[in-house]
Amino acid sequence: MIQQPETKIKQIRELKNFTQEYMAQQLGLSTRAYSKIESGETQLTINRLNEISAILQVQPMEVLGFDDKKVFNFYNSSDINNVKNMNVPEKLIQQYEETIQALKEQIAVMKLLMEK
Structure with missing residues (x-):
C-alpha cells in the first residue's frame, strides 16, 4: 500500500517551487480544494494523480515512490x-x-x- 501520497505530492511541489495556488490554477480548482488534496481531506484518484504528475513533470509512479530521504x-x-x-x-x-x-x-x- 502506498503511504501518504498527498505528502509526497507536497514535497515534490515544494522542490519544484510551485505554490498551491499555481497547482490549483493548473488543475482548474480553488486553492482550498487543492489544499484538501495535499492534506488528505480529499481522496486522491488515479485521474487526479495523473493530472498532478503532469504538472509536476514526473511520472505518477515517481510521485508514489518519492522518498525525500533520497533527495535530502x-x-x-x-x-x-x-x-x-x-x-x-x-x-x-x-x-x-x-x-x-x-x-x-x-x-x-x-x-x-x-x-x-
Whole structure:
C-alpha cells in the first residue's frame, strides 16, 4: 500500500517551487480544494494523480515512490551555527573541486593579463 501520497505530492511541489495556488490554477480548482488534496481531506484518484504528475513533470509512479530521504539526507554533527552537514555524493564534491580549481586558474591568468 502506498503511504501518504498527498505528502509526497507536497514535497515534490515544494522542490519544484510551485505554490498551491499555481497547482490549483493548473488543475482548474480553488486553492482550498487543492489544499484538501495535499492534506488528505480529499481522496486522491488515479485521474487526479495523473493530472498532478503532469504538472509536476514526473511520472505518477515517481510521485508514489518519492522518498525525500533520497533527495535530502541531513544528519546532525557539531551543528556549528545551526548549519547541518549534508551527505553529498563524492563524485559531486569532486566536480565542484575541479570547477573551483579551474576558476582559480582562470583568475590567475586574468590577473596576469591585467598586470600587462
